[in-house]
Amino acid sequence: MRHRLATLAASAVLTASAAVPAFAADGPAHVEGALASGATWVMDVPENWNGTVLLFSHGYRASGEPNPAENAPSEQTAAIALRQGYALIGSSYATTGWAVEQAVPDQLATLDEFTTRFGKARRTIAWGQSYGGLVTTTIAERNADRIDGTLSMCGLVHGGVANWNSTLDAAYAVKTLLDPGSDLPLVDFPDQVAASRAATAMTGVVDQAQSTPQGRARIALAAALHNIPGHNDPAQPEPGDRDWEAQQRNQYEVMTRFPTTAMEWRQEAESRAGGNMSWNTGVDYAAMLTDSPYAAEVEGLYAAAGLSLHDDLTALAGGPRITAEPGAVDYMTRNVAFTGELTKPQLDIHTTGDGLVPVQVASAHRDAVSEAGASRLLRQSYVDRPGHCNFTAGEQLAALHTVETRLDTGRWGSTEPAAMNARAEVAEPGADHAYAPYQPDPYPRPHDLDD
Template sequence: MTAMSRRFATLAASALLATSVAAPALAAEEPAHVEGRLPSGATWVMDVPENWNGTLLLFSHGYQAAGQPNPAENAPSEEAAAIALREGYALVGSSYATTGWAVEHAVPDQLATVDEFTRRFGQARRTIAWGQSYGGLVTTTIAERHADRIDGSLSMCGLVHGGIANWNSTLDAAYAVKTLLAPRSNLRLVDFPDPAAASEAAAQMTGVVEQAQTTPQGRARIALAAALHNIPGHNDPAQPEPGERDWEAQQRNQYEVMTRFPTTAMEWRQEAESRAGGNMSWNTGVDYARMLARSPHSREVEALYGSAGLSLQEDLAALADGPRISADPGAVDYMIGNVVFTGELATPQMDIHTTGDGLVPVQVTSAHRDAVTEAGANRELRQAFVGRPGHCTFTAGEQIAALRTVESRIDTGSWGSTEPAAMNARAEAAQPGAEHAYLSYRPAPHPRPFDLAD
């Protein structure tokens, strides 16, 4: 049981019995906390307040690496759960049957959890899917492929660019590290035969990055690799915020992410490849000079190359001429079948993202916006941004404010104001006294085309 589960388990001991008797919607006479297990093996957790307002919130949790604990979660934080329950929302969520890149399990497990809730408590008046990080990807998959099961959705710091775009962007930074910092090494970037090989490659890349950080030339090249993945120069609340032109401080902050990056680029990739049956990403035909020009970090890279006495053009030429990587068509088909987004939203969705996210850079929202625009579904999407470093470092009020915005759109058919002042006012109403930080922001383009056909 998670800490959040333990907190709400005390609300109603009599409701902890896993009975199969369904009660009518809105008829909860006392707070209920119930836990159980699906036939798939996934666990689930449900909290229903005494004053249930008829809205069910389906929460999709973030990525859990293979072998890590995988408890069921039904809210992004204890504080967000407390606010939501106080306001009358029912909360549900599953663990997913497996850890790792488990989208093909996560989506049916989440929908089965809704079915289980309906059997126990009755039909919800409306259902809103919300999720954070990898759970934002699960939520967006539900929104695109199972729109008949929900009334709206909220992705928080989510991978809304989809599976292929995610692994392509990860490959770009890894390719730059190998090509520019370890060109004669045997460093493997894709097609890992097993977890041990991936861990070995991750350790090797970490060593390469750490050694490069000791020289001006190495630091410039790390900055280039980081720019291709759009890693921000202020990405952790513990970091002092660098000045706008303090390139050295920005690079140090990017380096901190790059020392952790191999875990994603190798170990998490290997788990995803094992599901897909091969490598699902490629960099054939990619113009890295053009990608750098589109990056918000291009000036930093140019400045660091200049101070290091390096030729940026020569290194971009090395990236252009290096051995490229092709995808396995079957693995690409797996991704298309499970988690490539078309932008074809049929119900309202809101994306919120922090501007200083080093794990899932904010430019992923540009990819989603472009896809939704191309699909002609602009009316269904709104995006809002929080000016804060870190991955998913929202206040509970900021999350509840976005949730209320989606709910209002469902109720009225109009988004109303999603400007920063309005979003911060909603956040303050939900969580008074916190430092809410919605701001006006337009992210740079995503480094790679979002549309698979491109």
């Protein structure tokens, strides 16, 4: 999103490349340009620049979608941040799709462009949302010398290999239980036409299954293997704790969109990796369901439908498994597998009802960081709200200020919900801020560390 805020409307777009001393913006500045890679970038610097630059990484854009540069998660967040004196920068990335290999150098090159024009910042904080949280966490682990701290918002902090493995699980369950006799492919799509055809076919399978109690139970099982919550959209009425039917209807809405991710987005990622980068050999789906927070829902729906859950789990155990291409796994691991080896502070925030990037990904990141011995550098906070990246501007600024406290004092200070909500209220008075006590369940798949 290109932020042409009213406060900046009177400023001319800068084209000169001469360096300017830090903190000496001559009036508010809005600057746009392009990198040698073809990526575009955008920068907003307020007149009262406080010396901190915020490097924003935007979310996923599918092939063919518009690809403008963005430098903040929303217009409202940008307006508040600029009033508080922050400089905002970000690039478009040179390509759409699963472009981490291009996104990270484009983001760092944008930071170089900022330094050329405005001087070296006193502090640089990288932040990003959704897929941009993946880009931000990659910068945190691999380019920590370029930043002081990081903030991932609803990010794919489990890493690339784990992401595609988890996506495969739900797709495998749909095919095995709802379309067992078909030749529907799940991986190795030769092109977008084939992937789109497969996505349309799987959507049809899901739609047809929704018409029967047995089909609905099986959709719930597939959703549980991907940790899709039963309340994932603000437009949905919140179901009761044991209202399995309402929870399943909400999961079904996500499952009708899921084939686009599982097939069309996968094909684009496979084309970069040189083949299929995920597998389900050796996966125990019965154990995975046992650990799922949605196990009781699945069991209740199976009982109501007169289905044997044991038989379906046996079918999953005995179905033809999928192996990965080692070279494709190596590509994904080289570019976006997380070791947890943080050397600068990072805060992760996530909504509890995220149907696109389920909140359990935060458990994978927490465990990776803990195993790397860097727990002191990571904190995680949760917003009790349905939806993907459904934060108030105040909640985002509160998270940013929490990272700054850690940088200023060497201590995190309080990341308890009351403290986070108080910071959010200061940044954006009167909004319905909803940081809450929460601990996500374990991530259902091994996350991708060095091994």
